[in-house]
Amino acid sequence: MVLRESVREILSEKKIRRDGLHVKHIARHVINQNRTLFSDEQELAYDAIKSRINQMLLYDANRKTGEFTRVKNPKTKKYRKGVYRLKSVRRRLS
Numbered sequence: 001m002v003l004r005e006s007v008r009e010i011l012s013e014k015k016i017r018r019d020g021l022h023v024k025h026i027a028r029h030v031i032n033q034n035r036t037l038f039s040d041e042q043e044l045a046y047d048a049i050k051s052r053i054n055q056m057l058l059y060d061a062n063r064k065t066g067e068f069t070r071v072k073n074p075k076t077k078k079y080r081k082g083v084y085r086l087k088s089v090r091r092r093l094s
Contacts, residue, residue, distance in 0.1 A: 007056070024050060
């Protein structure tokens with residue numbers, strides 16, 4: 001399981017790309033994507049996955065060239081706690 005690719009796939013859906021998604025919901029999606037019906041592997045730990053996703057997203061959001069960003073509340077202009085989305089990339093037509 002490649003965590004960054006799974007998170008990118010989840011956050012690339014149309015509505016989520018615009019509004020963002022909370023870390024706990026992203027972690028639940030990742031666990032559900034990687035679960036098989038008849039698995040001999042042990043169950044993925046939700047708290048461990050959520051912690052790794054949160055660390056990855058927060059680190060990437062603070063980078064200038066990162067692909068994820070935090071979501072701002074339009075009324076208060078402050079960041080929503082634990083909500084992330086993909087950065088919107090504006091391409092120049094040349």
